[in-house]
Amino acid sequence: MPTPRPRPETRADEFRRRSFPGTSVEEWDDWRWQLRNRIKDLAGLERTLVLSDSERAAVVRLGDRLPVGITPYYAALLDAQDPDDPLRKTMVPVLGEFDQSPEEAADPLNEDGHMPVPGLVHRYPDRVLFLVTSFCATYCRYCTRSRLVGTTGEYHFNHEQYQRAIDYIAVNDEIRDVLISGGDPLTMQDGRIEWLLERLRAIPHVEFVRLGTKVPAVLPQRITPELCTMLRRFHPLWLSVHFMHPSELTPEVERACNMLADAGIPLGSQTVLMRDVNDDPDTMKLLMHGLLKMRVRPYYIYQCDPIPGSKHFRAPVQKGVEIIKALRGHTTGYAVPDFVIDAPGGGGKVPIGPETIVGRADGSLLIRNFEGDIYKYPDPLPEEQVR
Ligand code: SF4
Numbered sequence: 238m239p240t241p242r243p244r245p246e247t248r249a250d251e252f253r254r255r256s257f258p259g260t261s262v263e264e265w266d267d268w269r270w271q272l273r274n275r276i277k278d279l280a281g282l283e284r285t286l287v288l289s290d291s292e293r294a295a296v297v298r299l300g301d302r303l304p305v306g307i308t309p310y311y312a313a314l315l316d317a318q319d320p321d322d323p324l325r326k327t328m329v330p331v332l333g334e335f336d337q338s339p340e341e342a343a344d345p346l347n348e349d350g351h352m353p354v355p356g357l358v359h360r361y362p363d364r365v366l367f368l369v370t371s372f373c374a375t376y377c378r379y380c381t382r383s384r385l386v387g388t389t390g391e392y393h394f395n396h397e398q399y400q401r402a403i404d405y406i407a408v409n410d411e412i413r414d415v416l417i418s419g420g421d422p423l424t425m426q427d428g429r430i431e432w433l434l435e436r437l438r439a440i441p442h443v444e445f446v447r448l449g450t451k452v453p454a455v456l457p458q459r460i461t462p463e464l465c466t467m468l469r470r471f472h473p474l475w476l477s478v479h480f481m482h483p484s485e486l487t488p489e490v491e492r493a494c495n496m497l498a499d500a501g502i503p504l505g506s507q508t509v510l511m512r513d514v515n516d517d518p519d520t521m522k523l524l525m526h527g528l529l530k531m532r533v534r535p536y537y538i539y540q541c542d543p544i545p546g547s548k549h550f551r552a553p554v555q556k557g558v559e560i561i562k563a564l565r566g567h568t569t570g571y572a573v574p575d576f577v578i579d580a581p582g583g584g585g586k587v588p589i590g591p592e593t594i595v596g597r598a599d600g601s602l603l604i605r606n607f608e609g610d611i612y613k614y615p616d617p618l619p620e621e622q623v624r
Pocket residue numbers: 372373374375376377379380381382383386419420421450451479
């Protein structure tokens with residue numbers, strides 16, 4: 238007798254039978270199986286996609302750059318035939334990644350320069366960014382932290398390093414908000430996440446803990462009842478979830494978001510503006526509306542940070558302004574996120590609207606941050622943009 242299916246057939250099921258024959262539904266739905274079977278090399282990609290010449294050449298050349306890593310679940314959402322498929326562009330490298338422009342930098346936000354202890358970024362007086370792993374379920378080609386994710390690098394994400402960060406937070410009583418990020422903290426075992434949350438919660442002046450993650454979008458199987466039961470012990474706990482495109486909003490993701498929301502965790506979204514992926518008002522509106530239906534509040538659209546090899550997917554800032562204009566007043570206020578530039582050099586997030594744009598100079602936009610300081614953001618006018 239076949240086991241009755243606990244859920245309706247999804248796009249991923251058809252992909253599972255075709256690309257992972259012999260894999261049971263139970264294995265597929267196990268997040269550890271998903272991580273063990275990530276697509277990480279040319280052979281894996283060629284098993285699931287028809288690669289373009291540029292994609293194939295880029296994968297062969299990657300060396301020690303940001304690796305490829307795609308969960309089988311997320312691979313099922315990519316168009317196997319079309320290299321211009323939006324989600325595929327976010328996951329599969331192309332030769333454009335090897336063209337470094339002068340304005341690009343490995344650590345464009347100067348996070349390393351604001352680390353009082355390894356792995357802890359203290360940029361704003363009352364809050365810190367706590368990096369706890371360099372591992373992600375999938376590696377996004379545009380990642381701000383491409384310098385450290387997917388490698389062991391110079392940081393050691395172990396208990397000793399965590400304890401140094403926790404000790405720093407404990408003696409700096411102006412820190413009221415801790416954002417746990419990485420890499421992706423929800424790729425860690427429940428016990429490790431719990432260890433961190435217990436220690437942070439024990440610090441009286443820490444009012445608020447946030448987790449930054451892409452896991453609900455790329456590995457929804459990770460959102461288990463056990464994880465939700467553990468997380469709900471640490472309220473107020475918020476989640477910032479990274480979404481890029483409406484085609485990520487599958488039944489599996491809806492289930493994961495509902496479980497988190499039912500555990501009382503407020504969910505906010507973060508989206509990176511990416512050329513030919515989501516840089517048009519209709520796509521963004523569809524994404525924001527879909528997120529609201531999944532109880533995720535649109536929070537930020539980020540201008541893509543100028544990391545090495547990012548020119549081919551950085552959209553002009555004007556595109557983001559047009560998207561906000563198209564949303565504001567034309568849809569539910571809750572569906573309108575802030576559009577921000579993280580000021581290169583570590584100036585913090587600058588909401589982009591007319592009052593923050595000061596002018597232009599030498600192919601750059603001059604922007605004013607929250608302290609009144611002026612920063613340059615490389616933003617060629619459309620006629621200067623290289624396709
Ligand atoms: S999930 Fe986040 S940290 Fe990981 S590669 Fe993507 S953008 Fe970077």
